[in-house]
Amino acid sequence: MASTCHSLLSFPPLSKPPSLLTPKFFTQHSFPRSISTDRPSKTRSNSSPSSSTAAGVEDDPKKNSLPMSIDNLRRFFDLNVGKWHGSFHQFDANGKLMQKVSTRLSASSYGEDELISLIQTLYIKQPPTSTSISGYDEEPEWAEYKIKETNMFTVDSYQQLGFFPNERAFALRYQTAGMLETVLRQGVLGEDDTGEESPRNLKLPSRLPSIVCENCLYSREKDRRARAFHIMDPKGILEMLLIFLEDRGDGILSRPTLDSNTDGTNRIIPFLGWWKGHSVTKRSGVYGSTLAEADTIALLEMDDKGQLIQDITSTSDRLGVTTNVHWTGNTADNLVTFDGGYQITLLPGGMYMGCPSDIAKSVAESKSFHLEFCWLESPGKRQRLVRTYDVEGLAVSSTYFSEIKL
Template sequence: MLKNQGTWVGSFTQLAPSGAVLQDTPSEVALLPLNQGNTMRQTIRKLPPGQPISETVLEYSSLGRGVLFCQTGAFSQGSIQRSPVGEFGAELGLIHGAERLRIAQIFPKQPTLGSLTLIREHLDGVEPAARPDLSTAQLIGTWLGEAETVYPDLQPPQTVATRLEIQQVGSDITQSLSFGNSANIQSRGQQAGSALRFDQGRQPVTVLLLPNGASASFPTEIQSGQGLFLEAGWLITPTLRQRLIRTYNAQGTWTSLTLVTEQKQ
């Protein structure tokens, strides 16, 4: 958590499940350690144009059961158990230097995504890098990297090599993904506007291509009794990408958080 301390300036962008921008609200989020670092105070200020400033102050002396951090400072907080009759979702936060990118995905008592928030931030006084909206063309190619997985039951973290190959043939997008020595995971999808839809398999997945090189991946419609994942991606440079993946098992229980850092070959 300490790697996230400071005052982060940016905006909260509300998006439709299609990826369309609904509203963009300037923001300031201050994370300050107190009591020799044993307590963290978070002050969230939203500054909507022409409206009163809203301010929320939170203090943490311990992390909730639904929160995990990776060594880089990347983190996720959210549901530890999915229930078909309750709200389900998570926030996934990536950090690179003096910039952060966070994505919140919420399923409000329904199997399809209800709301999506993209939060782009940089430390106060730092000029953020300019990045275009993510496109399929930027993702085509072979990506090699490393995945760090941490677990809510506090078992030791695991690190494995990763390989991701993305190809486009006509309107079809194909992916081949491997973690360590595991078998390749193959998927085929099609692009529809700013969305990639992978409809094969037991849990079809939608990937939204978003502003600032961001992407959000989630089940197109949650199928009970099947494992699922929520993912935030960030193309930091044309050849450097981070992805943060929050995984749930077939019973809907949160099992792990994986940070993938990959380089385009």
């Protein structure tokens, strides 16, 4: 088995950098710095054609032209604009639902060309007041919060967009620490956590998380999307998982939500079997040039001892090279732990989220790492989005998978 961390597809480690970061990186910086669009490429082996890293791929100047970047940004805004109704879910690292809150999100764009911007406002349904009159239906109160504006500068500077316009998916790292303050400390608690009692089962995130990554997948069956957030604590350990499940449109009566009444054994059953699909890997940044494409075949099965067995075969479209990876894992409730230090948390609604068990260890050992979100919206069809970070903790690329069950 390869030495690097694994999700449901194996990626090789990057070349060793001139200087290595220690685990202190995760305690001294709330977020890694962004990758520059003109950062020198590194040479690496092509042993795995389906790698989602940006190393070893020369930038195409034609793909980095400004008109294309503006077009990509406009398409990204078009994908997000509108009124979204849904629910926010907070899970612990073991997939236990701790909190659910009704939400609304209003997004619109303004400006032209390089000045085009996206503005978003989040509305969080507030709990009933303790002074409500018996027998009187109190009108629900919605608290309003502004989300940091997205524009040409922010999306390519520190938001690090990985965008798939045709596949309708994106990975984004904006100032999501502020989102945590808005949703959890203000929206759910009603005020900052200054010793006041919080709602039962609510867990507050660290004020300086090492990584906050958003992976968003859009439904193929309706105007719905799932936005999944990995929250890593200052030491690089998974702290919590957040999911917004939202429908777009006016006059929506029912809000989409996740059913949490399925135990861990049943949650993994829909993912077992043979899966055939295709992957597209793009570099980080608003230019979004394609790095690699590959056809994939995956087998996930449980042996008679209850051990999880996985085989992945990937064939590069460009090089025609086939790579096979085999590894094993163990399940405990909603948590799957693979050999090599990668874990997957099984969630309700046909979803799972994967990450290294210890990101700081990966960085200290000069290993790349990956954050994954999978959504099996209907039986036999799933989408996956993998966000890849290099050995320095920089988000360098994203890979989108579309797969069907054989």
